[in-house]
Amino acid sequence: MKLLFATHNQHKLEEIQQLITPSVELVSLNELRFSEEIDETGTDLTENALIKAQTIYRKFQLDTFADDTGLEVDVLNGEPGVYSARYAGEEKNSVANMQKVLSLMQGQANRKARFRTVIALIYKQQEFLFEGIVNGEILEVPMGQGGFGYDPIFKPEGFDQSFAQMNAATKNSISHRGRAVEQLINFIHQIS
Secondary structure (H helix, E strand, O other): OEEEEOOOOHHHHHHHHHHOOOOOEEEEOOOOOOOOOOOOOOOOHHHHHHHHHHHHHHHHOOOEEEEEEEEEEHHHOOOEHHHHHHOOOOOOOHHHHHHHHHHHOOOOOOOEEEEEEEEEEEEOOEEEEEEEEEEEEEOOOOOOOOOOOOHHHEEEOOOOOOHHHOOHHHHHHHOHHHHHHHHHHHHHHHHO
16 A cells, blocks of 8 residues: 655654554655645644645645644643744744743743644545644753654653653654554554
8 A cells, every 4th residue: 555644854754654564655755756845724733734635635646644743731821732843933943942842831830741643644535533642741951862843852751751862662652643653554454
């Protein structure tokens, strides 16, 4: 089965490739030489995932999935949420995004947060949604060199390391994206 992952994010692509079953041939936008940015104009993660999947499906007519992920912090009323990638500005600077969150949370006792991923799949012209959530907390300072995005400041529940301190296998086994992808893979197994 051939499946197109509608992303330009190499980190996401590598994570998904480690998780997806070998019976699925994963194709990326880079392989199709599609370099345009897709306007993420949705007001929530589900809308953005659907916008990306629909745009790419219309262009290539291949079964397609896209994801959108957000960090949702309790004391920030769920921010950065759908704006996670560009929280500190349109240049999508991960370090600046982390610093903004840490600055806004300075002195806050409640550090609860969660990562949430929504995957939209268009398979045989039908739309399907999958969601993965991991709860945790925001650290006071970044820790670790691995991962990407907010990983250095997010510590998942039940662990004493940030996502950035974990090896890829551990992170993928518990992450929001890993949980959403697991649902996607289970669905693919049922239909193939």
